[in-house]
Amino acid sequence: MIDDIIGNYLDNLEEREFDAPFMALLRSMGFRDIHFLHGSFEFGKDFIAKRLESGSTSQFAFQTKAGNIGLPAWNECRGQIDMLRTDSSAHPAFDKAIPRHVVLVTTGRLVGGAPLAAQQYREHLIQLGEAGFETWDRETLVDLIGHSPEVGLANGSSDALLSLIGRIGESTVDDIDLERFSRRWVSENIGECLPRAALEVAVISNRLRRQNRLDLAALAPLCLIRAAWVHGHGSNPPDPRSILASDNARSIFRQYATDLVEFCTEEALDPAKLIFGHREFSAIVTYPVRCAKFIEIAGLLGLLEGDDDSDKCEKIAALLARFCDANPGAAHPVSDRWAISLVAPVLLLWRTGHRDTVRELLRNVIKWVGDRYESRGLGLAHPYATPEEEIAQLLGSMVPPRSRRSESYVSSVVLDLCAALEINDLYEIARNDFTAVWALPPVLEVPDSKGQYVVSSEDARYEANMPYRDQWQPTNGWQVSPHHNRGPADRYLDRICRTWDLFACVSVLRDRHFVQSLRRFAQN
Numbered sequence: 001m002i003d004d005i006i007g008n009y010l011d012n013l014e015e016r017e018f019d020a021p022f023m024a025l026l027r028s029m030g031f032r033d034i035h036f037l038h039g040s041f042e043f044g045k046d047f048i049a050k051r052l053e054s055g056s057t058s059q060f061a062f063q064t065k066a067g068n069i070g071l072p073a074w075n076e077c078r079g080q081i082d083m084l085r086t087d088s089s090a091h092p093a094f095d096k097a098i099p100r101h102v103v104l105v106t107t108g109r110l111v112g113g114a115p116l117a118a119q120q121y122r123e124h125l126i127q128l129g130e131a132g133f134e135t136w137d138r139e140t141l142v143d144l145i146g147h148s149p150e151v152g153l154a155n156g157s158s159d160a161l162l163s164l165i166g167r168i169g170e171s172t173v174d175d176i177d178l179e180r181f182s183r184r185w186v187s188e189n190i191g192e193c194l195p196r197a198a199l200e201v202a203v204i205s206n207r208l209r210r211q212n213r214l215d216l217a218a219l220a221p222l223c224l225i226r227a228a229w230v231h232g233h234g235s236n237p238p239d240p241r242s243i244l245a246s247d248n249a250r251s252i253f254r255q256y257a258t259d260l261v262e263f264c265t266e267e268a269l270d271p272a273k274l275i276f277g278h279r280e281f282s283a284i285v286t287y288p289v290r291c292a293k294f295i296e297i298a299g300l301l302g303l304l305e306g307d308d309d310s311d312k313c314e315k316i317a318a319l320l321a322r323f324c325d326a327n328p329g330a331a332h333p334v335s336d337r338w339a340i341s342l343v344a345p346v347l348l349l350w351r352t353g354h355r356d357t358v359r360e361l362l363r364n365v366i367k368w369v370g371d372r373y374e375s376r377g378l379g380l381a382h383p384y385a386t387p388e389e390e391i392a393q394l395l396g397s398m399v400p401p402r403s404r405r406s407e408s409y410v411s412s413v414v415l416d417l418c419a420a421l422e423i424n425d426l427y428e429i430a431r432n433d434f435t436a437v438w439a440l441p442p443v444l445e446v447p448d449s450k451g452q453y454v455v456s457s458e459d460a461r462y463e464a465n466m467p468y469r470d471q472w473q474p475t476n477g478w479q480v481s482p483h484h485n486r487g488p489a490d491r492y493l494d495r496i497c498r499t500w501d502l503f504a505c506v507s508v509l510r511d512r513h514f515v516q517s518l519r520r521f522a523q524n
Contacts, residue, residue, distance in 0.1 A: 006142045009203045010107040015066035016255060017206060018107060020248035022047065022064060024198040025145060027244065031060065035091050038064075045084060046105075048094050058099045068108035074117050077104060081133050085125075102133040109137050145199065160184060161200055168207045175219055176386065178204075179455075179508055182223035186230040186454065194231065194245040197224050205252055214263065215293040217256040221249035222504040229493060229501060230453045238496050246501055250304065253504075257301040261316060264294065269326045285391055291329035292341035295320060296507060299344030303521070304500055306351070317352035320345055324361050331364035335381035335390040336409035337510050344503060346417050347522055359426060362414055366430045369410050373437040379405035383511040384455075407464055408439035413513060415441055415468055419480050420519035424472035427480065431470055440465040443481075444512040448488045452514070453505050478519065487516055494520055 010018075019036060026034050031049040038046045047062040061084045069077060084102040110118055118135065125132045136144070164181050167173045185197040201224045208217035225246050232242025267273045275287045302316035324330045324345070333339055342365065349358045372394075373379050381393040382405070392402055411434045418427035434441065443466040451457030469480040479485045491514060493502040499521050506513055 020251045021199045021202040024195040028195045060101045062103045065106040068111045071113035074114035105136045185227035198248045214260040221252040224249040225504040226508045271327045288329035288332040292338040295345040296341035299348045302348040321354040321357045336383045339410040339413040370433045373439040406440045407442045411439045412441040416515045419478045448491045
C-alpha cells in the first residue's frame, strides 16, 4: 500500500515539485554538503552532494527529470550527463579532486529506445575506461523512499497519512484537518520526523493540487515550518535539520502559492464572477473565506519574495492591491479564525507603498466588525470554530440557538496593525467603534518558548479584554496597550533572521500574533 502511494505520487509530479523531497531523501541516505543548483548556471547539475563510499568521500552530481524518458528526451539527457561527467563548473562546494558519481534521476522510466541507448552509452564509457553513470528511475525511488527509515512513509505514520489522503480524494479536508495531522511531527524525535514530514508534505500538497485546492496545498508546508521550530527553538547556532526542513517547506509553499497567485486572472478581480462563478448556494460565506485565503497566501508569498526578488514582490503587491480594491469580501472575515488573514497582506501592501489600499481595507474591516457586534448582532465565532459554527454565529442560526459573543480577535488584529504601522487616526476610529459596540479585543500572550508554536501551551496567558488606550498619545509612541511593552522585544526566530517563519506558524495556529515581530517586519 505504501509503495502504491509513493508510486502514484511520483507519477503525478511536475519536475520542480520533487526538489524539496529529493533533498530530504539525500539527507536520509547519508549525503552531506547538499546543494540545489537548478537554473541558468547549473552546468547540467540539478543537485550536488557528497557521501562516504568505501572509506573515502565521493562527489555526486544529479540531474533530475519528471516522467518517462523516451529516445528523443534521452538524446537531450546524454548531453547533460556528459556535462555531469566532465564539467567541474558548479558551486564552490563541488570538489573536482575526489571520485565523481553521476546519477540521472527520473520519477518515471526509460521507455521506447531509451533503455537500449542508455545501455550502449554506458558500455561505451566503460570501454573508454571512464566513469559511467547510474540511473535512479521510478522503481528505484519507490524503493529508496519506502525503505528509508527517516524519509519513508512507513514507521507508524502510514495509517494517518492514508486516512488523510483518502479524505483529500473525497474533498472533505480543510485547514483544521491539516493542522491536526501535522501535530504528529512535533511530538517525535527530530532526526526521525522532519525528513519524513518533508516528504509527507510534498505528497499531501501534490494531492491537494490535483483536487484544485491550491490554498490548502500552500498551507501544508507552513505546518512543516511550525514543526521545524518546535524542535529547533533556542538552538545556538540554529539546528541545521530545522533550517533544512524550513527551507524545504518554503520551497513547497513558494511553488503552490505562486500557482495560486498566477491563477488570479482578471475574472477573479470581478467580485460578481468570483461570487457567482462557483454556483454555490452558500456563496455569502464562501466568497469572503475565499478572499481571506487568497490575500493571506498572496501576502505571505510577497513577503517571502521581498528579500530575493523585489520585482516579483512588487508584482504580487500590485495584484493584491487590485484584488482588495475590487473585492469587498477581503474586508469581511466571517469569524475570528480569519483575523490572521489580514496581517501578511497589510504588511506587504504597506511596505510596497499601497498605503491608501491599506487604509481602505482596514476601514472596511472596522465597519464590518461594528455591524456584526452592534446591539442586535451576535458577533463572530472564535478562532477555533468549525465552518458550521462560523455560519451559525454569522447568520444567527436558531438550531442550536446562538448567544452573543463579545470577544473579537479581528478587533485585536486591526488595533495592533494600526499601532505597529502608526496609523494613529485609524487606530482611534477603530478603538472608538469597537468600544461602542462592545467588541472586546482579546490577546493571547506567549513568551519566547516552544509554546508559541503550539495550540495549547501551559505558559500562554489569555486576556479577554486587553485594555488598549482610547486615544493615541505621542509620548508613548506606538505602544498603546500593555502587551506592547511586556512581551519580548524580539523572539528567537527574529534573532536568527527567520521572522517570516514566525508568520508562517501564526497562519497555522490562527489564534495569536506577536506585535513586536509584526512591527519589526513592518520597519524593515
